[in-house]
Amino acid sequence: MEIMKESVSGTLQSNDCLVRVLPGTEGVDLNLSSSVMKQFGDQIEKVIMETLIEMKVENCKIIVEDRGALDCTIKARVETAVNRSNE
Amino acid sequence: MSRRSLLFMPGNNPGMLINADILGADTVVFDLEDAVALDEKDAARTLVRNALNTLTFKHSEVSVRINPIDSPYWEADLEYIVPAMPDSIVIPKASTEAVPMVEQRIEELRAKYNVEKEIDTILLIESANGIMDIQNICKSSKLFTGLILGAEDYSSDMGVERTKGNKEIEYARYVLATAARAFRVDGIDTPYTDVDDMEGLMEDTGFAKSIGLGGRLLINPRQVEYVHKVLSPTAEQIEEASNILTESEIAKKQGLGVFSYKGKMVDLPVIKRAEATIENAKKWGLIK
Numbered sequence: 252m253e254i255m256k257e258s259v260s261g262t263l264q265s266n267d268c269l270v271r272v273l274p275g276t277e278g279v280d281l282n283l284s285s286s287v288m289k290q291f292g293d294q295i296e297k298v299i300m301e302t303l304i305e306m307k308v309e310n311c312k313i314i315v316e317d318r319g320a321l322d323c324t325i326k327a328r329v330e331t332a333v334n335r336s337n338e
Numbered sequence: 339m340s341r342r343s344l345l346f347m348p349g350n351n352p353g354m355l356i357n358a359d360i361l362g363a364d365t366v367v368f369d370l371e372d373a374v375a376l377d378e379k380d381a382a383r384t385l386v387r388n389a390l391n392t393l394t395f396k397h398s399e400v401s402v403r404i405n406p407i408d409s410p411y412w413e414a415d416l417e418y419i420v421p422a423m424p425d426s427i428v429i430p431k432a433s434t435e436a437v438p439m440v441e442q443r444i445e446e447l448r449a450k451y452n453v454e455k456e457i458d459t460i461l462l463i464e465s466a467n468g469i470m471d472i473q474n475i476c477k478s479s480k481l482f483t484g485l486i487l488g489a490e491d492y493s494s495d496m497g498v499e500r501t502k503g504n505k506e507i508e509y510a511r512y513v514l515a516t517a518a519r520a521f522r523v524d525g526i527d528t529p530y531t532d533v534d535d536m537e538g539l540m541e542d543t544g545f546a547k548s549i550g551l552g553g554r555l556l557i558n559p560r561q562v563e564y565v566h567k568v569l570s571p572t573a574e575q576i577e578e579a580s581n582i583l584t585e586s587e588i589a590k591k592q593g594l595g596v597f598s599y600k601g602k603m604v605d606l607p608v609i610k611r612a613e614a615t616i617e618n619a620k621k622w623g624l625i626k
């Protein structure tokens with residue numbers, strides 16, 4: 252799936268995350284910040300990358316600000332942002 | 339089903355969704371309708387689907403309120419939610435048109451996604467026409483296990499103000515309670531909207547119980563405990579039901595259809611009520 256325009260989903264509330272995706276040309280450029288970066292940074296990155304692969308997104312810039320979201324929430328917010336970028 | 343409490347949770351709030359199972363409600367209802375802003379409908383249905391696919395719900399039945407059929411959202415709601423296998427779907431603005439449409443789509447999606455689990459519906463009656471036509475609405479359903487009164491929309495449709503005493507919704511409550519009993523499904527009362535008035539909540543729920551409504555919609559987790567206090571059988575009622583069933587077994591062996599318990603005649607309706615009391619008490623963890 253191609254990222255056609257900038258889009259956002261989620262919030263900065265506790266247990267949520269704010270995801271912003273933008274068009275890109277050279278693979279996935281992930282910018283991740285999290286309140287639990289030390290403990291769960293690798294896992295969060297894995298969920299984001301797996302979701303993008305599932306959605307066949309090969310090129311994009313993605314900025315994720317995490318506030319302690321569970322994997323299912325991160326996945327949902329990435330999915331929503333990507334789908335919105337195609338509307 | 340015997341649901342005492344159905345707790346609404348906004349469908350786009352991850353913090354509330356992940357804690358839903360520990361709040362003690364018999365049913366949690368993830369809301370995709372009124373609790374979700376129009377430009378967040380897509381985010382909410384995706385979040386609820388992922389929560390259903392990932393989280394384990396051990397203590398509460400899980401239901402999802404979809405958007406009504408006069409909105410552009412209900413079909414996408416079902417497309418996302420049915421494969422995630424909730425226990426039930428709440429159909430808002432239930433009518434003889436809406437109920438068959440939604441239920442047919444649920445069955446089509448179950449077939450499309452090979453969902454073996456059966457998914458019930460709960461019908462939200464929230465208009466003057468809904469109350470007048472409730473019997474036909476019930477007859478139009480193949481999947482429903484409960485009726486809910488939505489008093490805010492109903493009052494608005496009636497052009498009357500909501501008051502503390504709830505006189506303005508009394509007729510609708512009687513009608514809904516009677517229909518629920520007639521069709522042997524759960525009769526579920528409208529939410530008590532003053533979340534700080536627990537005394538009022540218990541008194542009002544006591545009235546609902548007295549006319550045959552066995553469950554209540556809740557809008558705050560703090561209300562669960564108080565509603566359960568009113569709608570659960572007491573220890574004395576459980577003991578009496580247990581004794582009646584024991585005496586009933588003895589009477590049956592003696593070939594008696596009717597017998598006396600503490601000076602009162604016991605016949606089939608009383609025995610059935612005792613059986614229901616024991617069954618519910620077990621289900622709700624009040625006895626083993």
